[in-house]
Amino acid sequence: MTSPDGLLPALTFGDGPRLAVAVHGITASAMEWPAVARCLPADWTLVAPDLRGRGAAAGLPGPYGLQRHVEDVCALVRARRPRETVLVGHSMGAYVALLAAVAEPGLFDRLVLVDGGLPLPPPPEGVSVDEVLQATLGPAIARLSRTFESEQAYLDFFRAHPALADAWNEDVAGYVRYDLAGPSGAQRSRVVEEAVRADGRDVLVRAGDFAAAWEALTVPGVLLRAPLGLFGEAPGLLGDDAVAEAGRRRPDIVVDTVDGANHYTIVLDEQFAARVARRIAGE
Known part of the structure; x- marks a missing residue:
């Protein structure tokens, strides 16, 4: 359900006058942000909405679709009318954040993209968008229709993920618990598969829009990049060629590679989340 003011439901961390609005990834939720929020200075508030179809x-x-998420995020910021707002997006959320910052630049003072926001390579000739989705998000999508006997079974399932196994902590556990719903013996993820598929297609087919947005961006920005990918191994989600091309087109946008981080731990592991927090705070 929506919040009483008709906006997306959101988690709020802190009570400072400076606002960070943090947008999560494609099969994630607002609970991917506590570690980042905890590392922000005391004069910050971090607001993390749950996007449609999640949490x-x-x-x-x-x-x-991404445009619907852009509209939702911009509505949330307009309703708060803060003195200063930094828009942050991780993974798919980075694409939402980039499009939002270009659509309504007056709402945002700075933009922080975390392992996302750059155009991804188009599908090879003869390969459909849905086949690419299956290859990249197949395991994540498969979990959405699976049921679990207990909360512990769901935690064990995530703990076996190669990107999380060696970085397990209470933030990851809290993120997993927040995603779980349903009766004992038949619990499952709260993420709506239709939403994931619609959003995933947008990320793959709107490469031209992302390139144009990168060129048109007027809000000061920074891109944090994880060198390890979705399964905790190199290469990262954002390839060297894409990052180099982005830097050539916009040398004013700082690219910060967070050594040792993978696509998930860059926000879920405090040692890397602290780097994200410093960039949000403008350090």
């Missing part, structure tokens, strides 16, 4: 917003109606 506490799982029951919100479609249509899904």
Whole structure:
């Protein structure tokens, strides 16, 4: 359900006058941000909405897609009218954040993209978008239709993930618990598969829009990049060629490679989350 003011449900961390609005990844939720929020200075508040089809917003109606998320995020910021707002996006959330910052630049003072936001390579000739989705997000999508006997079974399932096994901590456990719903013996993820597929297609087919947005961006920005990818191994999600091309086109946008981080631990592991927090705070 929505919050009383009709906006996306959101988690709020801190109570400072400076605002960071943090947008999560494609099968994630607002609970990917506590470690980052904890590392921010005391004069910051971090607000993390659950996007449609995820977390506490799982029951919100479609249509899904990046443009709908852009509209939702901008509405949330307009309603708060803070003195200063930094927009942060991780993974798919980085694409939402980039498009939002270009659509309504007056709402945001700075933009922080975390392992996302750059155009991804198009599908090879003869390979469909859905086949690429299956190759990249197949295991994540498969979990959405699977049921689990207990909370512990769901925790064990995540703990076996190669990107998380060696970085397990209470933030990861809290993130996993928040995603779980349903009765004992038949619990499952709250993420709506239709939303993931719609959003994933957008990320793959809108490369031209992301390139144009990168060129048109007027809000000061920084890109943090994880050198390890979705399964905890090199290469990272953002390839060297894509990063080099982005730097050539926009040398004013800082690219910061977070050594040792993978696509998930860059926000879920405090040692890397602290780097994200410093960039949000403008350090």
